[in-house]
Amino acid sequence: MFIEFAMPTYLIAALLVINILFAAILIFIERKDAQATWAWLLILFFIPLVGFIIYILLGQTLTRRKMFQWEGIKKVGLDHLIDQQKEEILNPDFRFNSTTVDHNRDLIYMHLMNNDAVLTKENHVTIYSDGEKKFSQLLADIRRAETFIHIQYYIFRYDGLGKEIIDALTEKAREGVKVRLLYDDLGSRSMRKKFLKAFREAGGEVGIFFPSKFTIVNLRLNFRNHRKLVNIDGKCGYVGGFNVGDEYLGKKKKFGYWRDTHLRIEGPALAAIQTRFILDWNQAAKDYHISYHNRYFPEVESKGNTPMQIVSSGPDSEFEQIKNGYLKMIMDARKSIIIQTPYFIPDKTLLDALQVASQTGIEVKIMIPNKPDHMFVYWATTSHIGEMLKAGAKIYIYENGFIHNKVLIVDEKVSSVGTANIDQRSFKLNFEVNAFIYDPIIAKQLIQDFAEDVNVSTLLTNELYEARGKRIRFKESISRLLSPIL
Structure with missing residues (x-):
């Protein structure tokens, strides 16, 4: 006993x-x-x-310090531009050929100093909000490739869309084009070596970010490469929210239509996209390092007049660079702030900034999904949305499927589009990349997309929010407690 x-x-x-x-x-x-x-x-x-x-x-x-000691981390190919721009921005008499750029010198300087994010001005940007159109254009660009294809996605599924892209990449590799595919081990956990056998035999190279050392469990679950980047021949590139899989074409019943935002970029910003890809590739594919050769940084003709910075952040960074960029944009707002995000779990600094903006008469509009893809994250989102409602913000619930885009637009002039959600995981733990765009034309196109989304959304009122049941309130309370680690 x-x-x-x-x-x-x-x-x-x-x-x-x-x-x-x-x-x-x-x-x-x-x-x-x-x-x-x-x-x-x-x-x-x-x-x-x-x-x-x-x-x-x-x-x-x-083990973060040990994990994130990348080899040869340098902004090779951009050094001279970075030094030149630092001098120009610090000179109060220097003027850019854009009032929007001049007005945002502080934001540009912050990204330049803390992230080596060079400002490029002669870019052409095409916005894609529909998966069918985006991937149709991507496949056309892949099939036109002549020198190299660098393609990186957090989620890469070997389903209908994924197989079509792999087949196109395999064909280009057979033609002698240098093709490199990089994906995240956790995000693309359904990917198998056999799916890429023909691709490798054709000469294609594969990099896997933080692969698991065990069959079932990955001990580095927390630090994932959430970036989506493509660079083809240094002539066109992509950055945004779409991953590769049939659900991103709206073919999964669980989500329905998939609403996202992705950018196709032509112009000198491709050099920054290329540098980011090479850094990630050299960390993941240690046996196939890429050197900073001129062939990967070809001379690019002027394609437009859109100024932008390609800004990255992650647990290897000293600062939460993308979050700080969001914060600076919000603090500089004078008329309007528009946000579209699948997850709205801001830290106190960002939440306070948005509440203060709304309470001082700035129009704040936030759009979130009407359904969760991660349950705790969704209830934490609705909890924080309640605080923005009290501050006077307009909240829209997207009803036409699932909204996944990560867009911030301020004063109809400056915008940010990329991979970073408004949550702690994107700000501190994931490797992310966003384009910060200083162009009223692009901002207005994004606002037009937002207006079309409003037509298929429900305006959340204080009355509707307060009418939610006790069960939902309980879920929100528990999820909010966990929000700092979601």
Whole structure:
């Protein structure tokens, strides 16, 4: 009898000691921000030991320095432009050939100083909001390639769309075009080596970002490459929200029509896209390093007059660069702020900035989906949306399928389109990339897309929000507690 009752007591005591040790590591060694620390402490308290296993998979940063010591991280090919632009922006008498660019010198300088994000001005940008049109154009560009194709997606599925793209890439590799495919191991977890056998045999190269060392579990779940980048011959490139899979064509019943925003870019901004791809590729494909050869940075003719910066961020960065870019845009707003995002889980600085903007008469409009693809994230989103409603913002619930685009437009002049959601994962943990665009014409095109989306959305009122049931309120409360780590 003694042993029968004593064993659970010893186990409980051991678990308590282990949990205290884990909590001490979290507080004194990891030293996360206070909100994230409290969220993880709650998990450790309510589910001892199991909570720490979850933390090891999703939260720990003890090995971050070792993981993110990329080799040869340099903005090779852009150094002279970066130095030149720093001098120009610091000269108060220097004027760019754009009032929008001049007005946003501080934002441009911040990205240039902290991210080496060079400003390029003679770009042509085409906006795609429909998957069928975007991938039809991408396939046409792939089939016209002559020298190289660099293609990177977080999710790459081997379904109808994925197979069509792989087949097109394989054919170009057979023709002698240098084709490199980079995808994230977790995002593309359904991808198998056999699917790419013909591609490799044709001469195509494959890079996998942070592949798992184990068959089932990836111990680096937290740090994923969420970027979507394409560069073809240095003549055209892509950046935006679409991944590769049939759901992005609206063919999955669960989501219905897939609403996203992607950019096709022609012009000197491709050099920045190329640099970003090479850095990611050389980290992932260690046996097939790319050198910064001139053939990957060809001379580019002027294709338009859209100024932009390609800005990246991730856990290897000292600053939360894309979030800081959002914050600066919001702080500089004078008339309007428009946001479209699948997840709205801002940290306190971003939430305060948006609330202050709304309370000072700036028109703030936010559009979110009417359905979740990640349950806790969705309920955390609706919780934060309630605070924006109280501040006077207009909230739209998209009803025509699933909205996934990551768009911010300020004062009908400056916009940001890319891969970063408004949540802690995108700001701190994922590797992301956005285009910051200083062009009223592009901003107005994005606003027109937003207006069309409003026609298939529901305006969320305070009355509708307050009428939600107790069950939903409970889900929101729990999800909000976990929001710093979602």
